[in-house]
Amino acid sequence: MSMENPATTSGSTPSTPTSTSDSRLSALRPHPSSSPAATHTVYGDRFIPCRARSNLALFDLDTPPSSSPYCTLLSAALFGPATPDRVTSSATACSSSSSSAASPVGTPGSGNIFRFKDEVPRRAKRALFADRDEEDSPFTTRGVRPRKIPRSPYKMLDAPEMQDDFYRNLLDWSSHDVLAVxxxxxxYLWNASRDKIWDVSRCKRTRTMEGHSMRVGALAWNSSFCSSGSRDKSILHHDIRAQEDYVSKLTAHKFEVCGLKWSYDDRQLASGGNDKRLFVWNSHSVQPVQKYTEHRAAVKAIAWSPHQHGLLASGGGTKDGCIRFWNTTTSAHLSCIDTGSQVCNLVWSKNVNELVSTHGDSQDQVFVWRYPTMSKVGTLTGHTNRVLHLALSPDGQNIATCGGDETLRIWNVFPPSKSHVRI
Structure with a gap:
C-alpha cells in the first residue's frame, strides 16, 4: 500500500483510508527529504505528555517534615507553632487521603467521585488554629487587666476629737469641692483644690432651723430642701426659702433615724433607723410607700444607684452585716451579700457601676464592689478603728473616709467619667 507524504504534498488525500491515529503518528515521524527547506512539522489537535518515565507512586509517599529553618519558620507563620495535635491530625488526613485514592470508584471507601481526599475533622481544625484564634479574636479578654486601685491614700489628715458614734454622720463633700467634717x-472645711482648712465657726451663720427635740444624726439635701433625721424618731423637711422652720414632718420610725438619702432624681427619700427598718418616701408623701424589714440590725448605710432608676442599696449593723439591694419601683428584694462585719456606710460611684462600703468591728476596712456580680475590685486598708464616715468627691473619682482612729484619709478609687476623658 502506497501513501503520499503529507509533509511534501499539500492538499492531497491518501489513496487508501487510514485511521486518525496512524495519520498523526506519520505526521510526527521524521521523513527523509531531499530539500530541508520544503519540510515543515504538522502537530496534532492536542498534546498528550508521555508519562512512561513518571513514578506515580511518589504521590503516596509520607515525606518527613523538613528540617530546614526556613521551612520551619514559614510553617509556624502560616499554621502556628507545631503541636502534637496538629502532627496527629496531619498524619490522619494523609492516611485517609491515601486510602480513599486507593479504593476504586463506586466502593464505600470512595464516598464521592469528585472528592479526592477526606475532610479534615473539626477537632483537627480547632487544634490547628486554636492558638491563633484565641489571640486574634476581638472578643477575647485575655489581654484586659483589672483596674488597679492604690492601696494607700494620697492624702491623710488628723481628725482629733472625732466621735466614735455609729449613729452620726459627720463627713460630707460639697459640689464645690469642699470637704466638711x-x-x-x-x-472644719477643707478645700481640696486649694489644700486649705477653715473653721466654719468663724464664718457667718445664715440661719438656724429648729424643730427636733433630740440630737440630729442624719442630713440629706435635694434641689428644694434639706431633710434631717433625729433621735426623736422624726424626719423634717426644711426649706431655706420659707420662713417656717420646716415644711413637713414624717413619723414612721420607732427608734432613732440614723440614715437618710435622696435619690438622684429627687423623687424618693430612703430612711433607715435603729428599729431595723428601711423606708422609702415620695417627695410629697407623709407615709412611706415601701417598707423593708429584712435587716436584723440598725440601717445606717444607704446608697442610690446613679445608673439605674429605683435601685437602692442598704447595709445593716453588727448583728446583720449584710448589703441588700432593692427595686423600689416593684418593691422587690433583689439580692443580699453577707460581708461578715458591721456596714457603716455605702456610696455608689457615678463614673462606673461600682460601690464602696466601709466596715467596723472585726474588719475596719473599705471594700470596692462591682455591681451586680458583687465581686471585690479592691480593699483599702490602713484604718485602725472602724470606718464610720464616707463621702464621694463631686467628680466621682475620690472618696474620703474617717473613723474612730481620728484620721481622715482621701483615696483615688474610681476612673474619671467618660465625658471628661481627653481623647
Missing part, C-alpha cells in the same frame, strides 16, 4: 463642737 465635724470634730468636737466645731465643723
Amino acid at each position: 465635724g470634730l468636737g463642737n466645731r465643723v
Whole structure:
C-alpha cells in the first residue's frame, strides 16, 4: 500500500483510508527529504505528555517534615507553632487521603467521585488554629487587666476629737469641692483644690432651723430642701426659702433615724433607723410607700444607684452585716451579700457601676464592689478603728473616709467619667 507524504504534498488525500491515529503518528515521524527547506512539522489537535518515565507512586509517599529553618519558620507563620495535635491530625488526613485514592470508584471507601481526599475533622481544625484564634479574636479578654486601685491614700489628715458614734454622720463633700467634717463642737472645711482648712465657726451663720427635740444624726439635701433625721424618731423637711422652720414632718420610725438619702432624681427619700427598718418616701408623701424589714440590725448605710432608676442599696449593723439591694419601683428584694462585719456606710460611684462600703468591728476596712456580680475590685486598708464616715468627691473619682482612729484619709478609687476623658 502506497501513501503520499503529507509533509511534501499539500492538499492531497491518501489513496487508501487510514485511521486518525496512524495519520498523526506519520505526521510526527521524521521523513527523509531531499530539500530541508520544503519540510515543515504538522502537530496534532492536542498534546498528550508521555508519562512512561513518571513514578506515580511518589504521590503516596509520607515525606518527613523538613528540617530546614526556613521551612520551619514559614510553617509556624502560616499554621502556628507545631503541636502534637496538629502532627496527629496531619498524619490522619494523609492516611485517609491515601486510602480513599486507593479504593476504586463506586466502593464505600470512595464516598464521592469528585472528592479526592477526606475532610479534615473539626477537632483537627480547632487544634490547628486554636492558638491563633484565641489571640486574634476581638472578643477575647485575655489581654484586659483589672483596674488597679492604690492601696494607700494620697492624702491623710488628723481628725482629733472625732466621735466614735455609729449613729452620726459627720463627713460630707460639697459640689464645690469642699470637704466638711465635724470634730468636737466645731465643723472644719477643707478645700481640696486649694489644700486649705477653715473653721466654719468663724464664718457667718445664715440661719438656724429648729424643730427636733433630740440630737440630729442624719442630713440629706435635694434641689428644694434639706431633710434631717433625729433621735426623736422624726424626719423634717426644711426649706431655706420659707420662713417656717420646716415644711413637713414624717413619723414612721420607732427608734432613732440614723440614715437618710435622696435619690438622684429627687423623687424618693430612703430612711433607715435603729428599729431595723428601711423606708422609702415620695417627695410629697407623709407615709412611706415601701417598707423593708429584712435587716436584723440598725440601717445606717444607704446608697442610690446613679445608673439605674429605683435601685437602692442598704447595709445593716453588727448583728446583720449584710448589703441588700432593692427595686423600689416593684418593691422587690433583689439580692443580699453577707460581708461578715458591721456596714457603716455605702456610696455608689457615678463614673462606673461600682460601690464602696466601709466596715467596723472585726474588719475596719473599705471594700470596692462591682455591681451586680458583687465581686471585690479592691480593699483599702490602713484604718485602725472602724470606718464610720464616707463621702464621694463631686467628680466621682475620690472618696474620703474617717473613723474612730481620728484620721481622715482621701483615696483615688474610681476612673474619671467618660465625658471628661481627653481623647
